[in-house]
Amino acid sequence: MGDADLTESVCASVRSAYERNAPIEVVGGGSRRDFGRAPIGEPLSLAGHCGIIGYEPGEYVITVRSGTPIADIEAAVAAHGQMLLAELPRADQRSTIGGAVALGLTGPGRPYRGSLRDAVLGVRVVTGTGQLLRFGGQVLKNVAGFDVSRLMVGAYGTLGVLLDVTLRLAPRPEEEAVRILHCDWPAACSRLLHWSGRLPLSGASYYGDHLRVRLSGDGALVARAAAQIGGDAAPIGEFHALRDLRLARLQTPAVALWRVLVPPATPLGPAESIIDWGGAQRFWATAEAAATVRQFASDRGGQAVWLKGPDRGGDVWPVSSIATLALLGRLKGALDPHHVLNRGRLFPAW
Amino acid sequence: MQYTRMEGFPVSPTLPGAFWRALRKVLPGDGLLVKSGELGAYECDGLTLYKVRPLAVALPRTREQVGAILRLCNQYSVPVVARGAGTSLSGGALPRPDGIVLSLARLDRILAIDTANRTARLEPGVRNAAISEAVAAHGLFYAPDPSSQIACTIGGNVAENAGGVHCLKYGLTLHNVLAVKMFTPDGVLHEFGGPTAEGPLGVLALVVGSEGLLGVVVEVTVQLKPRPQCVIAVLAAFPSLAQAAAAVQSVIAAGIVPAGLELMDKLALEAAGAYTGQHYPPGTGAVVLAEVDGSEEACAAEHRQLRALLEAQGAFAIEEAHTDAERALLWAGRKAAFPAVGRLAPDYYCMDGTIPRRALVGVLTEIGALSAQYGLPVANVFHAGDGNLHPLILYDARRPGELARVEELGNDILKLCLAQGGTITGEHGVGVEKLDGMCAQFSPAELVVFHALKAAFDPYTLLNRGKAIPTPARCVEPGGMHVHGGRMPFGRLERF
Ligand SMILES: Cc1cc2nc3c(=O)[nH]c(=O)nc-3n(C[C@H](O)[C@H](O)[C@H](O)COP(=O)(O)OP(=O)(O)OC[C@H]3O[C@@H](n4cnc5c(N)ncnc54)[C@H](O)[C@@H]3O)c2cc1C
Numbered sequence: 001m002g003d004a005d006l007t008e009s010v011c012a013s014v015r016s017a018y019e020r021n022a023p024i025e026v027v028g029g030g031s032r033r034d035f036g037r038a039p040i041g042e043p044l045s046l047a048g049h050c051g052i053i054g055y056e057p058g059e060y061v062i063t064v065r066s067g068t069p070i071a072d073i074e075a076a077v078a079a080h081g082q083m084l085l086a087e088l089p090r091a092d093q094r095s096t097i098g099g100a101v102a103l104g105l106t107g108p109g110r111p112y113r114g115s116l117r118d119a120v121l122g123v124r125v126v127t128g129t130g131q132l133l134r135f136g137g138q139v140l141k142n143v144a145g146f147d148v149s150r151l152m153v154g155a156y157g158t159l160g161v162l163l164d165v166t167l168r169l170a171p172r173p174e175e176e177a178v179r180i181l182h183c184d185w186p187a188a189c190s191r192l193l194h195w196s197g198r199l200p201l202s203g204a205s206y207y208g209d210h211l212r213v214r215l216s217g218d219g220a221l222v223a224r225a226a227a228q229i230g231g232d233a234a235p236i237g238e239f240h241a242l243r244d245l246r247l248a249r250l251q252t253p254a255v256a257l258w259r260v261l262v263p264p265a266t267p268l269g270p271a272e273s274i275i276d277w278g279g280a281q282r283f284w285a286t287a288e289a290a291a292t293v294r295q296f297a298s299d300r301g302g303q304a305v306w307l308k309g310p311d312r313g314g315d316v317w318p319v320s321s322i323a324t325l326a327l328l329g330r331l332k333g334a335l336d337p338h339h340v341l342n343r344g345r346l347f348p349a350w
Numbered sequence: 351m352q353y354t355r356m357e358g359f360p361v362s363p364t365l366p367g368a369f370w371r372a373l374r375k376v377l378p379g380d381g382l383l384v385k386s387g388e389l390g391a392y393e394c395d396g397l398t399l400y401k402v403r404p405l406a407v408a409l410p411r412t413r414e415q416v417g418a419i420l421r422l423c424n425q426y427s428v429p430v431v432a433r434g435a436g437t438s439l440s441g442g443a444l445p446r447p448d449g450i451v452l453s454l455a456r457l458d459r460i461l462a463i464d465t466a467n468r469t470a471r472l473e474p475g476v477r478n479a480a481i482s483e484a485v486a487a488h489g490l491f492y493a494p495d496p497s498s499q500i501a502c503t504i505g506g507n508v509a510e511n512a513g514g515v516h517c518l519k520y521g522l523t524l525h526n527v528l529a530v531k532m533f534t535p536d537g538v539l540h541e542f543g544g545p546t547a548e549g550p551l552g553v554l555a556l557v558v559g560s561e562g563l564l565g566v567v568v569e570v571t572v573q574l575k576p577r578p579q580c581v582i583a584v585l586a587a588f589p590s591l592a593q594a595a596a597a598v599q600s601v602i603a604a605g606i607v608p609a610g611l612e613l614m615d616k617l618a619l620e621a622a623g624a625y626t627g628q629h630y631p632p633g634t635g636a637v638v639l640a641e642v643d644g645s646e647e648a649c650a651a652e653h654r655q656l657r658a659l660l661e662a663q664g665a666f667a668i669e670e671a672h673t674d675a676e677r678a679l680l681w682a683g684r685k686a687a688f689p690a691v692g693r694l695a696p697d698y699y700c701m702d703g704t705i706p707r708r709a710l711v712g713v714l715t716e717i718g719a720l721s722a723q724y725g726l727p728v729a730n731v732f733h734a735g736d737g738n739l740h741p742l743i744l745y746d747a748r749r750p751g752e753l754a755r756v757e758e759l760g761n762d763i764l765k766l767c768l769a770q771g772g773t774i775t776g777e778h779g780v781g782v783e784k785l786d787g788m789c790a791q792f793s794p795a796e797l798v799v800f801h802a803l804k805a806a807f808d809p810y811t812l813l814n815r816g817k818a819i820p821t822p823a824r825c826v827e828p829g830g831m832h833v834h835g836g837r838m839p840f841g842r843l844e845r846f
Contacts, residue, residue, distance in 0.1 A: 056706070056708055057603070058599065058602065058603035058707075058708050059602070059603075059706050059707060059708045060602070060605070061706070081605075082605075104548070104552075110546075114521070114525065115546075115547070115548075117547075117548075117552055117555060118521065118524070118525050127799070131795050133793070133795055133796050133799060134793075134796065135796065137771060137772070137773055138706055138771045138772075139704045139705065139706055139736075139737055139771070139772050139773055139776070140518075140704070140736045140737065141513055141517070141522065141704045141733070141736050141737070141738045141773075141776035141777055142704060142773040142775075142776065143510065143511050143559050143773075143775050143776065143777060143778075143779050143780070144773050144774050144775050144780055144784070144787070144788060144791055144792075145780075145788065145791070145792055145796070145800055145818075145819070146556055146559075146560055146800050146803055146804075146819075147511075147524075147552075147555045147556055147558070147559055147560075148556070148799065148800075148803070150524075150552040150555035150556070151551055151552045151553065151555060151556045152552065153552045153555075154548065154549075154550070154551065154552060155550075155551045155552070159551065170605070171605030189466070193466070193468075196576060197575065197576030197577075197578065197644075197645070198576075198579065198645045199645070200648065217648075218648075218651055220647075220651075221647055221648060221651065224647065261544055261545050261546045261548060262545050263464065263466075263467040263469070263545045264467055264545075265466040265467050277546070280545055280546050281546065301544075301545060302544060302545050303544045303545075303548070303549070305548075316550070317549065317550035319550060320540070320541050321540070323538045323540065324540045324541070327534065327540060327806065327807065328550060328551060328553070330805075330806035330807075331551065331553070331803065331806045333806070334799065334802035334803050334805070334806050335799065335802075335803075346550065347550075
């Protein structure tokens with residue numbers, strides 16, 4: 001794994017961009033530049049800013065530079081029988097932890113092991129003025145100051161250039177297994193409700209009329225749970241493919257890919273490609289108009305988030321009101337007053 | 351500041367009668383308190399050291415009234431302090447002499463319980479314990495359980511990002527809240543979060559724990575959890591504090607996440623024993639209290655592993671509780687520890703720093719050395735599993751100069767926490783009393799960003815003005831909780 005500290009040069013680049021009012025596109029491994037709107041600006045690569053800064057296995061906490069590939073971090077902690085607490089999607093071996101924080105996505109383990117946002121304990125960032133700041137820390141409980149580190153998660157790099165991040169870890173499960181069952185969605189929902197809290201679930205997806213359940217933990221517990229669930233065994237790789245959005249149903253570059261976030265027991269929608277997170281996150285690869293997808297979600301008390309697609313002109317997130325959009329704009333102004341960071345990537349006016 | 355009375359209302363020279371008339375119109379009947387006799391109950395929160403009488407207390411029953419009150423205060427530049435149950439231990443709900451208190455206590459309806467999705471939609475004044483009570487029949491519970499839970503409100507929990515004994519496994523308020531509806535001080539309603547607690551930017555995470563500085567929360571959607579089938583509590587006695595702390599470190603390092611993992615030292619045990627009559631085995635230097643829960647099988651497996659680890663680390667006596675009644679007995683000393691310690695000395699001062707768990711043995715040893723050096727006894731009773739210390743410094747405020755030395759010792763302890771990569775407050779908040787610690791933890795540039803974020807929500811600093819984020823000029827005050835004469839605020843409540 002590489003080990004290099006580019007803090008000074010990143011600060012200088014952003015400072016200069018701020019002074020010249022010249023936007024920059026923050027790039028990690030470059031593997032997910034197609035997510036979100038197309039940003040305007042000179043690329044600033046963080047891939048060279050990599051390496052582990054601090055790792056205390058006994059504490060289940062690691063601090064890494066933002067350009068470190070997710071796969072490298074996983075390998076380093078796996079050597080101590082550990083894994084990242086939050087399951088992180090990636091496009092390929094290049095995908096960095098900085099990119100993961102910017103996109104804010106969490107894999108199928110989200111309902112059971114928590115979100116990436118919750119696994120972030122602290123960050124060091126360079127704000128849009130080129131200032132180097134530290135927020136949060138290395139401890140689980142910390143209520144001093146506003147939680148700026150978690151504000152960064154899912155901000156598409158528009159509030160600060162992430163330099164390093166402190167993340168929670170967990171022990172690697174002794175055993176993992178996947179069971180697949182044929183059933184309709186309402187039946188799948190009631191089964192999941194019954195199993196959660198009783199069985200060692202670590203993922204639950206539904207597509208092609210099949211419920212797929214991942215189990216993780218103590219070997220005996222997993223075996224017993226698998227027997228209780230029934231169905232057939234399936235390869236664990238299916239959940240990795242789901243995590244990384246590699247499943248064939250999502251390989252549809254001609255149309256938009258959406259995350260539709262709804263209460264988990266919501267009935268099937270018209271265009272669901274895959275249901276993840278036990279029902280709460282649904283991927284739609286669809287040519288439907290953005291307004292239709294957003295309406296479906298909001299009618300059910302949810303949100304439709306546009307991930308990627310051929311038309312990069314729309315909004316990534318729906319915003320409930322103009323006043324809220326203005327408030328978010330003021331937040332942006334507080335951290336990146338000249339809008340130099342990833343200009344246009346999240347909202348057209350940013 | 352001097353206030354004259356007009357039309358039965360207190361008014362400042364800059365606050366016209368029109369403000370009061372309009373406010374009265376929004377809050378007819380008993381919705382507005384202005385008489386000094388009625389205001390007394392709102393002068394302070396759980397940190398009774400500070401007392402300030404507000405101009406008035408508004409007690410709305412609807413969110414529309416909340417919006418109207420805020421618009422009026424915005425129009426007339428009147429500072430507002432939102433208040434839930436007033437149990438804050440950092441002066442978060444302390445009023446301002448030139449402003450009003452906006453109590454959310456009457457917005458206390460449970461708006462919806464959704465068992466299929468395991469969520470509840472609540473008004474901010476719903477008491478924490480009322481949530482679990484309301485959903486118990488469905489086999490569900492709301493996990494964050496601050497020991498003030500029979501009194502404190504979900505709105506106050508959101509403001510403070512409250513934790514509890516079970517937050518090691520189940521997370522803090524932040525991890526159990528899906529969405530909030532909140533008024534900014536201009537009276538505009540915003541919604542943050544959603545079914546998966548996400549939104550553009552992590553604004554929900556910014557709002558939770560913002561100590562009422564960014565807006566007034568009028569609705570909270572929380573995630574509910576299925577009640578565990580099995581709960582086992584374990585009390586392990588160790589010959590020394592260092593061994594007990596090492597045992598906690600080894601449990602954490604083994605990757606076990608108990609529902610709770612608490613530690614009490616000798617002084618705390620002596621106090622608790624005298625208070626509750628609970629006996630600890632002779633030769634006990636410290637105890638570790640742990641609780642495991644889950645399915646029968648998972649619980650049994652974790653329990654075996656935990657017991658083996660505690661024994662390997664030198665636990666010489668272990669008691670267990672498998673039923674609710676047994677568990678209550680085992681926890682009795684822990685729950686009574688704060689008031690019990692309050693009997694050992696005329697005063698004590700409670701710290702709230704957090705450290706990485708690997709530093710527990712070292713920091714506790716150093717605190718012991720500092721205690722000897724200052725000649726001030728320190729009792730430790732705290733959330734060891736997540737590294738959240740509550741050193742209680744015993745003293746007598748009547749002795750000249752003693753309080754100053756206590757504050758010096760307190761600052762030394764906070765410095766120890768910061769030096770280990772920790773924080774000045776794990777759960778009680780900054781409020782009015784840890785402003786100087788903020789200066790130690792954050793750089794001036796970071797504080798400037800905090801102020802800029804506040805201004806994005808509250809450009810005229812109407813909400814909780816002067817709290818939580820110090821201006822450079824304020825970087826002088828010591829932090830901690832003062833208790834005088836063994837009197838604790840909310841003496842009826844269990845303490846953790
Ligand atoms: C005996 C005792 C034990 C305690 N134990 C714990 C514990 O175990 N863990 C823990 O974390 N804390 C604990 N606390 C501290 C306290 O109970 C918590 O901070 C609690 O969350 C405060 O809730 P409240 O309703 O009393 O809020 P208040 O004290 O009324 O207010 C707290 C802050 O929140 C703001 N606020 C209140 N309501 C709103 C709203 N609707 N919108 C915006 N801002 C609002 C106020 O302005 C204030 O800044 C304890 C306190 C006591 C007295």
